[in-house]
Amino acid sequence: MTDTITVTGLVATEPRHITTQNGLTITSFRLASNQRRFDRSQNAWIDGDTNWYTVTAFRQLGMHVASSVRKGERVVVAGRVRQRDWQSDTNKGTTIEIDADTVGHDLTFGRSTFTRTVKAASTTSAEGEGAPGAEQPTGAETQSAPEPVAAEVEAGAPF
Structure with a gap:
């Protein structure tokens, strides 16, 4: 428990x-x-x-x-x-x-101000990029997602 x-x-x-x-x-x-x-x-x-x-x-x-x-x-x-x-x-x-x-x-x-971090998407190709064992994105490759503006929040726009 x-x-x-x-x-x-x-x-x-x-x-x-x-x-x-x-x-x-x-x-x-x-x-x-x-x-x-x-x-x-x-x-x-x-x-x-x-x-x-x-x-x-x-x-x-x-x-x-x-x-x-x-x-x-x-x-x-x-x-x-x-x-x-x-x-x-x-x-x-x-x-x-x-x-x-x-x-x-x-x-x-x-x-408090919130900043969302998003991992960069890995690509998949025939050469094996994104395959198991391939190099993964690091924390340095994260980026902030844009925050909604007030009009989007009031309109009920999805996030």
Whole structure:
């Protein structure tokens, strides 16, 4: 059974981006999620405990998180949750990790601009271009798709 979770919070560390020797892209950051509630007796919002998560994004999502998310921004993260116990020479503790399926800015607190990336289409011919084992497009060969103009959105134009 896979446990999934959706968390909103503040990016507490600058995202750390690595590419493994096998070419796997990984980006991780710490997420602080504050529990707030309205106290009617005080007529004010009160901060509760802060829950801390380590968020990890892989492959294409990892590349996009590395180029889009910064420390101090509010985000929404959904993914698979894991609890890991750890121990060092002097301490021991528990870390909650989220393997992200999706990460986005929390638009409750600001605006964001979306830029779609599209992989260049590979061609297929008798010479074997586009065949298995042929060179695949790289991230450098991606391009932005045009965003619809307001009139297209209002007219209900398909995307």
